[in-house]
Amino acid sequence: MSIIKTEQLTKVYGKGATAVTALNGLNIEIQPGEFVAVMGPSGCGKSTLLHLVGGLDKPSNGRVLLDGQDIFRLNDDELTQLRRRQIGLVFQFFNLIPVLEAAENVALPLILDGVKQNDARQKAEAWLARIGLSDRLTHRPDQLSGGQQQRVAIARALVAEPSLILADEPTGNLDSRSADDIALLLRQISEEWNRTVLMVTHDPRIAAHANRIIFLKDGTVVDETRLSSNGHQEEMMVRQKLEVAR
Amino acid sequence: MSVRNAILGLLAYRPRHGYELHDAFEAMVGGVENWDLKPAQVYTTLTRLEKKGLVIEDRVQQDGGPEKHIYTVTQAGLAELQKWFSEPVLSDRRRDEFFLKLMLCLAAPDANPRKLIYVQRASLYRELHAITAQRSRVDPKSELAYILLLDQAVMHLEADLRWLDMVESRLDEISRQPIPEPAERPRGRPPKSDES
Numbered sequence: 155m156s157i158i159k160t161e162q163l164t165k166v167y168g169k170g171a172t173a174v175t176a177l178n179g180l181n182i183e184i185q186p187g188e189f190v191a192v193m194g195p196s197g198c199g200k201s202t203l204l205h206l207v208g209g210l211d212k213p214s215n216g217r218v219l220l221d222g223q224d225i226f227r228l229n230d231d232e233l234t235q236l237r238r239r240q241i242g243l244v245f246q247f248f249n250l251i252p253v254l255e256a257a258e259n260v261a262l263p264l265i266l267d268g269v270k271q272n273d274a275r276q277k278a279e280a281w282l283a284r285i286g287l288s289d290r291l292t293h294r295p296d297q298l299s300g301g302q303q304q305r306v307a308i309a310r311a312l313v314a315e316p317s318l319i320l321a322d323e324p325t326g327n328l329d330s331r332s333a334d335d336i337a338l339l340l341r342q343i344s345e346e347w348n349r350t351v352l353m354v355t356h357d358p359r360i361a362a363h364a365n366r367i368i369f370l371k372d373g374t375v376v377d378e379t380r381l382s383s384n385g386h387q388e389e390m391m392v393r394q395k396l397e398v399a400r
Numbered sequence: 401m402s403v404r405n406a407i408l409g410l411l412a413y414r415p416r417h418g419y420e421l422h423d424a425f426e427a428m429v430g431g432v433e434n435w436d437l438k439p440a441q442v443y444t445t446l447t448r449l450e451k452k453g454l455v456i457e458d459r460v461q462q463d464g465g466p467e468k469h470i471y472t473v474t475q476a477g478l479a480e481l482q483k484w485f486s487e488p489v490l491s492d493r494r495r496d497e498f499f500l501k502l503m504l505c506l507a508a509p510d511a512n513p514r515k516l517i518y519v520q521r522a523s524l525y526r527e528l529h530a531i532t533a534q535r536s537r538v539d540p541k542s543e544l545a546y547i548l549l550l551d552q553a554v555m556h557l558e559a560d561l562r563w564l565d566m567v568e569s570r571l572d573e574i575s576r577q578p579i580p581e582p583a584e585r586p587r588g589r590p591p592k593s594d595e596s
Contacts, residue, residue: 337532358558359558362532363529363532367525377521379526382526393515
């Protein structure tokens, strides 16, 4: 079963003459363990897609299925729980709590979910070690480089062992070297740790780390690229489908 | 031309036989996937270089085995190499097969130029994916030059991708413009004064 499936997903901001359609009947499917990049010109709906899949915003029409479950039929508590346990979020500006140390930032989602302080701390430290930051446990965000802050944010996204990581321009605020490191880490998260990663980016170099790129324009999928060596054959079939759908 | 000069350069480093030259070349360019040099080309090039007096061949008897042909660069060969070092490498960027394809696709009755762009873009992304994977496996402490070669490839691919986005966004404008045709030439024999 697909881990993410959207059906006729539509999001319209505003009403009447000033209404803006961000997503227009979007259908995508993502399999467990895939690393998928979403690209497209600004305003194509890529961030909106990520927000809807993460349950951060509600669609005007259509459905988002995570593991076959329609997330907008859940009540608020259930949706919050799903976000905490099954989805890890990574943002462009890291969104770490400035007064907390790295390990405290990483442990936070577990503590909010009722995990005991000591257990949460232990898991946080283990994830920080796994991503190469075991010597930065007690540093506050302002004592870390941009790349390190984003690694902490990724550890925080992973700490509750979610099956899905959603990353919105995760390298948008980094120099190119740190950006490459973060892209490699996201690749590792999917390849070695078998998590699904859905990433929005405008940077071709970062998108090229994914297994598949979905191109959006005006709120719909206009093309997709499979980056494996036999990707060309697979794509021909996908393109045919897209053409038939149009 | 570059293979010929590379062979001179490798021989200036030290004398070698044909097969060693082939392997040394391959190691230098980062493997057969980057530059597939056929052994036969090495041997024909060596024959030509020897005829021109740029290398000399020594036949060395091996214990039990067939004799080895060891090549050494001559003074003239070293001078040729210096000449190569003193000249810039010219780029070939305006001679572009994709551009040709795009123009002809715009002119063709039943073609889809947007699809052409997508197919090309997908191929560039696959290349970029393969190179970034390759780059992450290379050790910067011992193979920095090779990393820089891969970085150059990455940067060119990024530029090509940006350019394709630009072409896509202006495709409608391009397709409204006429396909370039040769300037009309006057018929018949040109007047004598125009001949040089």
